[in-house]
Amino acid sequence: MLLASFDLFGRVADFEPATGELSPERAIEPGQETHGHYGALAGTVVVFYRDSDGLHLRVGVGECRIESSAQVRHRIQEPECVLDIDQVAELRYPVPSEWYGLENDLTPFVEAEDFDFGLFIANVVGDQRRVEGIYRRQ
Numbered sequence: 001m002l003l004a005s006f007d008l009f010g011r012v013a014d015f016e017p018a019t020g021e022l023s024p025e026r027a028i029e030p031g032q033e034t035h036g037h038y039g040a041l042a043g044t045v046v047v048f049y050r051d052s053d054g055l056h057l058r059v060g061v062g063e064c065r066i067e068s069s070a071q072v073r074h075r076i077q078e079p080e081c082v083l084d085i086d087q088v089a090e091l092r093y094p095v096p097s098e099w100y101g102l103e104n105d106l107t108p109f110v111e112a113e114d115f116d117f118g119l120f121i122a123n124v125v126g127d128q129r130r131v132e133g134i135y136r137r138q
Contacts, residue, residue: 002032003049006039006117013038015047020058022047036135039117041083042093048121050135057121062088066125074122083118091118 005011005025012034014023022038022045036049036056047058055066064070064085071086076095083091096115113120124130 001035001049001051003036003038003047004028004034006037006120015049017049017051017056017058020045020047020061020063033137034135037117037120041118042091044089044091046091046117046121048117048124055131055134057085057088057125059085059089059091064088066131070125072122072125074116074119081116081118083122093118 001015001017002012003015003022005013008025010028011025012028012032013025015021015036015038028034035051036047038045038047040046044060045058047056049056049058053065057064057066057070057072062085064087066072071084073084075082075084077092079095080092081095083089083093085091096112113123124134
């Protein structure tokens with residue numbers, strides 16, 4: 001399945017859910033559809049994707065299916081962000097530098113989750129409408 005990079009616009013990688021393997025990054029080709037995102041938090045590969053079984057979150061070698069009972073929490077403990085994923089992992093990583101001065105960013109509708117994969121995941125998991133709709137083919 002094809003996943004988009006959370007950090008680099010227009011970059012994709014193939015992902016094999018059974019093994020957790022990501023192919024080398026490459027440029028997306030016109031018309032290609034992606035099924036999720038990948039990125040690194042605290043040096044750990046994180047993959048957030050949807051397959052026929054539902055929405056999944058893979059952190060390193062641990063994986064969980066996102067259901068209504070899933071608990072993913074994001075908090076700030078300066079100078080770090082902490083992402084808690086029930087029974088899978090706790091990741092600590094530096095607060096993204098893009099957060100500083102965000103209130104002065106002229107980009108319409110820009111939010112902190114646009115620069116923080118952990119916050120993005122926590123916000124999606126915490127909103128049932130987003131859980132049901134994200135990465136679904138149109």
